[in-house]
Amino acid sequence: MRNKKLVDYGKFGYIFSIPFILAFLVFSLYPILYTFIIGFTDLKGLTATEIHILWNEPFKNFVTVLKANLFKKAFTNTVVIWILNFIPQMGLALLLTAWFTDRRSKVKGQGIFKILFYMPNIITAATVAILFTQIFGYPSGPVNTTLIKWGLSAKGVDFLLTPGRVKGVVAFIQFWQWYGYTMVMLISGVIGINPEIFEAADLDGANRVQTFFLITLPCIRTIMLYVLVTSLIGGLNMFDIPALYAQDHGDSGGYTVNMYIKDQAFAGAYRYNIAAAASVIMFIIIVLLSLVLFYIMRDKDEAKLKKLKKQQLKLAKSKKAY
Amino acid sequence: MKKVIASLLSVAMIAAMAGCKTQTTQSSGAVETKPGETKPAETTAAPAETTTSETTIKESYGEGPVHINMWSFTNEVPNMAKKYISLNPDFGKKYTIDVTIIATTNQTYQPALDAALKNGEVDMYAAEAAFVLKYTKGDGADFAAAYKDLGIDVDKAIKDAQIAQYTVDIGTRGDGNLVALGYQATGGAMIYRASIAKEVFGSDDAAVVEKEVGGGSGNYDTFWKAAEKLKAKGYPIISGDGDLWHMVENSSSSGWIVDGKLNIAPERQAFFDYSKQLVDKGWCNETTDWQPSWFADMKGVSQEGKDNKPAFCFFGPAWLINYTLAPNCGGEKAGEGTYGDWRVCKAPAGFFWGGTWVLASKSAAENADKKAGVAELINWITLDASDKGLQYMWANGTFNGEGGTKDCVASGKVMETADGKLDFLGGQNMFPAFIAANANATGKNMTQFDEAINGLFREQVNQYAHGQKSVEDAIKTFKSNVADKLGVES
């Protein structure tokens, strides 16, 4: 029993990670490796099973993808739609967070509001797409009927006609589905802030706006990073809503990279190799962008703290050894 | 409190589900749509009336020692197997049909079927017009067994039953062997409003209207003249350009791909102008298939919040009448809504729309036990023109007992004797118009890429028709999109 204190706890880190690693190896790593390898082969066609690696031009598929106008368009679309949805989403979520976490004046009924705002996230994408197709329907639909009634448009607006409108509607749907989730996350971050910091700010006579921008925002940086990174990853992988709402409309205005990938594999040509190469390219882009985000928003103090902690631990260990 | 309510609710729901489980039900009103998709018309099979009424879940029919694996995307073909066993109990003693149904939505049927075919786990399978080419001429053609390898004397049977030629063309593989046949015929005709015809052309008689719109002429010159006449009285000739597309697509002289390269047939090229003038001259209501404004034209009313006049006609096969027009006409007997105000005549060009084909797998043909059973079923469904065959019941609406929905079938011999009188058409016999349509339909120009290419083409046509682009730009984008998406260069 006595010996327990001398146990090297580090090994439990390994032991506790085993289930995750096993599940990951079995259910994720195989398909991932499979994808990477296929990106360098000529695997296409429904019945193809044999894989030939393109030794002469290993990057042929990657060049094909990068040269394709449709891929470039899809990439631009994906980024634009993500930005169009993320900025208002973050803005609204921050605003609601500021309102709901204000310690001086409580918003009555905020519990029910929080519950309601998250609800668009519960419905399946298919249902959401059906509903919005109807709502923005042309030549007749609730939005167009209203526009005509108010004299804002004579004939109604075909929301699926131009690339800009298609992007706008898709971004709006994404925004509507996710701002509640983002708000919940941000509020969690604010709750995690030590109340003493706010009390100190109060004593210094900071007003609401100052407190929010100078105390709250910097303190929830880690959470914002989490939201930003997960939203970026989700946004660049966007598929359901644009595929169900905007496929073959608006001059490819709502065509996303994941739609491109899926079309390569399934739309009739079974170009698994191209689909795989496009996935790998997207993976690299996402990793690079995430690294940039991590770097910009890195917590310098925490890095220092970590170093300090490590030193202390070493010190403690060496003490134990004696 | 919240918890109490919540658990009560869930208990109530489970009870409701379990309680009603044993009810036998008959569903009426068949309506054909896919709300989630923006372009469902492209993936539409010809429907048929089936009323499933099961008290228990059954995954297999029959109790014989030999198991036949059947895959389908609806319960239509499985129900036929079930019917066959009920008519021929001996068959059920020899075979058991194990059924797998996967809906086509989200394109889940094909990947699953492909994987199962690779593993040799499928004996019989169904494919619909949107993707049948993949399994008869495209990448999946090698999975299929030739009908003659099942022991069916195909050539003679086709001749005897007078099977519509286009369904044979579609079901014939590159090596000349027939691997698939349908049971329906989905040749399309023009379905028009009698009252509007009377007002504009002075008569609602099919022969008169057919002449006015150039029915069977193979071109659209007369049709556009009729459009002008109709517009003079305020009526758009059709609902949206999608209604015209099936006809243009399926009557063109060449397909999307010729010698491995993208090809735009002159008839399809002309669709740019058709679509543009439909919009510019107000000859259509600018609707999209399967959307509320499209259905409003079937009911014969203005769109919500507008005062437009309803469209004059639709183009489609018999199933469009049975399952789309009739349930949306706003009534159930003559005088209500547009019920009884519709007539059928030849369309300007021949075409077909939808349909289901039945295939057998190579592995089934190589299995001595299964082969005979699969052949017997396929023969009964696709080639038996006797009054005991499936198609006879199908055409006369007796598959589920008397008084069912009448539908066109592939066998010309069956059609000759069947009666297609419908109250919905004011007592007109619809079959003559559709038999002519079946003969004019051609299945020679289809490719497995059609679904994808059609989508890209219609998108660019729409851009041009609504003044977003010039024809040259639209075609350029179209070609580049096809090359990038499917690897088909032009």
Next chain:
Amino acid sequence: MAKTQSLHKESVGLKVVIYIVCIILSILSLMPFVIMFVNSTRSTYEIQQSAISLYSAHPIQNLMKNWKVFNGKSFDPATGFVNSLIVSTCTTCLAVYFSCLTSYALYAYEWKLRDAFFGLIVGVMMIPGTITMIGFYQAAYKVGMTNKLSLLILPAIASPNMVFFMRQYLQASLSMEIVDSARIDGAGEFMTFNRIVFPLMKPAIATQCIFTFVGSWNNLFVPSILLTKRNKYTLPIEVSLLNGDIYKTEYGSIYLGLSLTVLPLLIVYAILSRYIVEGVALGGVKS
């Protein structure tokens, strides 16, 4: 005096703005649910003529008819419900428990490969889902694992997103002193986690339960490819069959199916929503 009054006015003005914005957003949030429920009491014909409407000519009659259509298909809603419940519950439990365990390993222990492992988890989060799934299906078919609910459940053990979240939560909320005192009491590491740490993570677990349960319950794509036998269907597959049953798509019964699908989610959400209301403390360690 004047100053306080203007301050008061300002805050009243702000309050009004807050409530107006919140009420508009609430209506936008509730709208699809209301439309879904109302449409399940409308006939297919009514819906096709006007999809977004609060009017139904014969609500009860139509509801009964829609239910009959839904129930008259060759599948069994009760089985679908049970299958969905099994998959979603097991997925949620496995994902939550093992994510907590993994995040605890990442937070509480110093080990050589820790940072590398964390990097791996973040990396996995970034992989585009579409194509990896294709490999997954092909493997599943190769080893004959189709029609096994367990294949939908087990991958949840490795949920990188949740591990990331839980680690974030532990950083904000778990003090190592608690762990140390448990160790002094002689508790084993595994027991410490199960008895002390895991219960402490309840608020974060509740939030993640909602996210995971919703995701798993609504999942259509993976189950519809892996499950081909009718007695294995989940509820969303059954609803999609209504949708894809080409010649007989009944809008009314689809909306009824969708409503039934969403009801259990609303119940789970109602039970766990107090954690959304109260919020979960997250963040980097600062105290």
